[in-house]
Amino acid sequence: MTALKLLFIFPLIIIKINANFVITRYDDECVLDPALVTEIASYENVTKHIMDQIRDYYGKTMYQEYTRFIDKFGARPSGTWILEKSIDHMIDLTKQHGLYDVTTEELEVPYWLRLMESAIMLQPRVKKIAILGFGSSVSTPSGGIHAEVIVVRSFAELEKLDRTKVQGKIVVFNEPYVSYGETVIYRTQGASKAARKGAVATLVRSITPFSIYAPHTGAQYYESNVTKIPTAAITLEDADLLQRLQEEGEKIVLEIQMAYMEDTKKSRNTLVDLKGKESPEKLVIVSGHIDSWDVGEGAMDDGGGMMISWLVPVVLNSLNLKPRRTVRAILWTAEEPGLIGAQAYLKQHKDELDKINFIMESDEGTFQPLGLDVAGSNKTRCIVQEVLKQFAPINKMENSGAPGSDIVLFIKQNVPGASLLNRNERYYWFHHSEGDTMNVQNMTNVIECAAFWAAFSYVIADLSVDLPRN
Amino acid sequence: MTALKLLFIFPLIIIKINANFVITRYDDECVLDPALVTEIASYENVTKHIMDQIRDYYGKTMYQEYTRFIDKFGARPSGTWILEKSIDHMIDLTKQHGLYDVTTEELEVPYWLRLMESAIMLQPRVKKIAILGFGSSVSTPSGGIHAEVIVVRSFAELEKLDRTKVQGKIVVFNEPYVSYGETVIYRTQGASKAARKGAVATLVRSITPFSIYAPHTGAQYYESNVTKIPTAAITLEDADLLQRLQEEGEKIVLEIQMAYMEDTKKSRNTLVDLKGKESPEKLVIVSGHIDSWDVGEGAMDDGGGMMISWLVPVVLNSLNLKPRRTVRAILWTAEEPGLIGAQAYLKQHKDELDKINFIMESDEGTFQPLGLDVAGSNKTRCIVQEVLKQFAPINKMENSGAPGSDIVLFIKQNVPGASLLNRNERYYWFHHSEGDTMNVQNMTNVIECAAFWAAFSYVIADLSVDLPRN
Known part of the structure; x- marks a missing residue:
């Protein structure tokens, strides 16, 4: 609209803007061989074909299978038999859809079982406080913890406090939400920071x-x-209430009881391969994680991402579209306790990293797709940008430096990769809560994500050139 | 914007529209005496004064007192000692603010105490189902209810079912949300409808x-x-899950346990009067209810409405603005179990209804104020509309026919009245749930509601003419 207005008023300026645009795209940083540009453009028919087939047919079947999967298994926490059953289910499903190249790689994963949790405010008045322990939290001592509360808004505020003000107390972190990436440190590090000051437990405002x-x-x-002190999430509402009560000068006393069991179990990464017709040893990996937290249904995190990634080799196989390189879908296990499945894969395949041409993950929602967050050399990013042109309006390209969750381990090893950008403004409203259910999802959006994900991977897996590293 | 465009294209039409507007406002239905129009306009300075004083000073104090009230008492269910303590608190607060004309009227109210609730899906898989019993629900039999589920989307669908399909089952109502007013019948009548078909319990998709x-x-x-069969709310997520499982042909079995205690207790309506200087026997009533459900904090429903209504006589007294008629704030008790406080007031004051010049209630949120939903004769509505002109942009007028909750009883008796229109699009997201806390509220909006509420009531209470009835 702005451009149109400018065109009307200052036609000459518009021409200059266009000229600049062209120069920017093909400047020193981003000069693509015209032959490659032509080659990329030649995929337009096949990407349209893949997307149309997914939109009209395979996507609907996938969405139905996705819904059935979530409804059948629900939450799939690391270490549980239900997670293993869900992995078996996906293996069977792959074969049912005509792809038999499915393997699993076993590894040890944490098993952290939530047994019992309760918190009650006793002073200044009696009120139940909803809590949800953080993965790997220890239990409270037998009999629970009965202690005074001190609320802080930041680590800096905690550090400034005299140790005697914190000793023996429950530290409540009521940090303001900035972004998940920035604010999550209160969840991941809060217990340790508070323990160093002598706290007996921490309760953290949900991220x-x-x-x-x-x-x-x-x-x-x-x-x-x-x-190791017990640590759990509380709601925004209660964090603010406790803050206000403290500001009013009230003495706040809580009683908390938390009990967990910890062990290790076996689980599996699942690899679904569509072998490449020319360079089967070279890989384009598309992935999502199959495990979830134990609350909600793991529909959004990461049922959706797992499912659209699983579909890529399956649908290309069904469409009889074998790219030059192997397309491997990986259903990571035990992402939630700390990228455990990805770590094991990286260790087991550490000598084959140069064979991974590109690694992709969808783990931040499968809402309306927008494009990709791409990590890699400038040349790689230029090629990806050129490929994305044919997916407009799904052609946004970002560069956060750390796309995905599991795949960040590979990105750090200089493997180029990308995560799915999508309209996930409400993602954290539901994330890691009872609200992560199929109700969050919209069939059209998930199918559109799947269509883009499959068609884009196909092009990258089939291009005549590898994506260059630095 | 449309008008501006029209003005540009068809200046003559615009003139006609304006002419029509004038005619509409002063036609047979709505001819106001020019002297009255002049009189109403003369209030502009005083309404501005009231609003400015509330915006700059009294509103902030009120919001602080409101927050303290909610933080101190939390949920205030009918029949509990905490509700009575909160009533005592408001009486004290009134006196602290220099108004001593506070009386209470005792009545009997239901006391329904939630003791224990749990629901678990046993087939096709084990899953906890969040439930929240509806007020006045009976308990499950000792040992709970273990029964198959049948899901229906409407009463019509239930009626069509053969009795043998429903007998002995738990009926799940998964009705689509249309509006609160339309959809709430599934909560209020669902148990009875299902019981007539032989159901043993009902679970209703939350409204x-x-x-x-x-x-x-x-x-x-x-x-x-x-x-009488037990009846409770379930989440949208679980209602949809159960629907899908049924559609997949799964047999669904639930076990539910619900225990409640029922009794009656004494409670009180609270009347805060600023006696009129000319016709103290005539009343303008402003109101909200002080009781709440037992979940959440009753901050939105109806802490906000109660507080802005309480402020009206208090602030007018502080500003030394005594209108001709008495301004009475009523803090209704026991609205939630079924307008119990309002019923008692109506019974006790049934011979004085003609003395109520206007009755107002705020019980649908105190978000950004928009105007009023007005019930009354055409003449009354014309006067209200004329008064609202000086509150632009808070000058929207609706005519639902049944504004407010408690005051509907009075409206039905031909008493003119109004409820507060406000930007409450998200009201039902939080309503009657754990989410009804101070976090829903925004200080500026609540103060703006209070400013409008007080200034508008003042004009109505002070006008030279009574609001005419049919």
């Missing part, structure tokens, strides 16, 4: 910008040489 | 357009001559 009184769980990590 | 896995409670009423 979300919006709440209808839902606590949100997630992983946390104890630093070494620190007393 | 809200949006959910992060929160069940919403509310009143329900057993019809006479019907077996």
Whole structure:
């Protein structure tokens, strides 16, 4: 609209803008061989074909299978038999859809079982406080913890406090939500920081910008040489209430009881391969994780991403479209406790990293697709950008530096990769809470994600050139 | 914007529209005495003064007192000692603010105490189902109910079913949300309808357009001559899950346990009067209810409405603005179980209804104020509309026919009245759930509601003419 207005008023300026645009795309950073540009453009018919087939047919079947999968298994926490059953189900489903190249790689995963949790405010008045322990939290001592509360808004505020003000207390972190990436440190590190000051437990404002009184769980990590204290999420509502009560000068006393069981179990990464017709040893990996937290249904995190990734080799096989390189879908296990499945894969395949041409993950929602968050050399990013042109309006390209969750481990090893950008403004409203259910999803959007994901991967897997690294 | 465009294209039409507008406002239905129009306009300075004083000073104090009230008492269910303590608190607060004309009127109210609730799906898989019993629900038999589920989308669908399909089952109502007014019948009447078909319990999709896995409670009423069966809310997410499982042909079995205690207790309506200087026997009533459900904090429903109504006589007294008629704030008790406080007031004051010049209630949120939903004769509506002109942009006028909750009883008796229109699009997201907390509120909006509410009531209470009835 702005451009049109400018065109009307200053036609000459518009021409200059266009000229600049052309120069920017083909400047020193981004000069593509015209032959490659022509080659990429030649995929337009096949990408349209793949997307149309998914939109009209395979996508609907996939969405139905996705819904059945979530309804059948629900939450699939690391270490549980239900997760293993769900992995078996996906293996069977792959074969039912005509693809038999499915393997699993076994590994050890954490098993952290939520047994019992309760919190009650006793002073200044009696009120139940909803809590949801963080993965790997220790239990409270037998008999629970009965202690005074101190509320802080930041680590800096905690650090400034005299140790005697914190000793023996429950530290409540009521940090403002900035972004998940920035704010999540209160969940992951809060217990350790508070323990160093002598706290007996921490309760952390849930990492979300919006709440209808839902606590949100997630992983946390104890630093070494620190007393392990119980740590749980509370709601935005209660965090603010406790803050206000403290500001009013009230003495706040809570009683909390938390009991968990910890063990390790076996689980599996699942690899679904469509072998490449020319360079089968070279890989384009598309992935999502099959495990979830134990609250909600793991529909959004990461049922959707897992499902659209699984579909890529399956649908290309059904369409009889074998690219030059192998397309491998990986259903990571045990992402939630700390990328455990991805770590095991990386270790087992550490000598084959140069064979991974591109690695993709969808783990931030399958709402309306927008494009990709791409990590890699400038040349790689130029090629990806050129490919994305034919997916307009799904052609946004970002560069966060750390796309995906599991795949970040590979990105750090200089493997180029990307995660799915989508309209996930409400993602953290539901994330790691009871609200992560099929109701969050919209069939049309998930199918559109799947169509883009499959067609884009196909082009990258079939291009005559590898994506160059630095 | 449309008008501006028309003005540009068809200046003559615009003139006609304006002419029509004038005619409409002063036609047979709505001819106001020019002297009255002049009189109403003369209030502009005083309404501005009231609003400015509330915006700059009294509103902030009120919001602080409001927050303290909610933080101190939390939920205030009918029949509880906490409700009575909160009433005492408001009486004290009134006196602290220099108004001593506070009386209470005692009445009997229901006391329905939630003791224990749990629901678990046993087939086709084990899953906890969040439930929240409806006020006045009976308990399950000792040992709970273990029964198959049948899901229906409407009463019509239930009616069509053969009795043998329903007998002995738990009926799940998964009705689509249309509006609260339209959809709430599934909560209020669902148990009775299902019991007539032989159901042993009902679970009802929460009456809200949006959910992060929160069940919403509310009143329900057993019809006479019907077996009283336990009845509770479930979340949108679980209602849809159960629907899908049924559509997949799965046999669904639930086990539910619900225990409640029922009794009656004494409570009080609270009347805060600023006596009129000319006709103290004539009343302008402003009101909200002080009781709440037992989940959440009753901050929105109806802490906000109660507080802005309480402020009206208090602030007018502080500003030394005594209108001709008495301004009475009523803090209704026991609205939630079925307008119990309002019924008692109506009975006790049945011979004084002609003395109520206007009755107002705010019980649908105190978000950004928009105007009023007005019930009354055409003449009354014309006067209200004329008064609203000076509150632009808070000058929207609707005519639902049944504004407010408690005051509907009075409206039905031909008393003119109004409820507060406000930007409450998200009201039902939080309504009757754990999400009804201070986090829903915004200080500026609540103060703006209070400013409008007080200034508008003042004009109505002070006008030289009574609002005419049919």
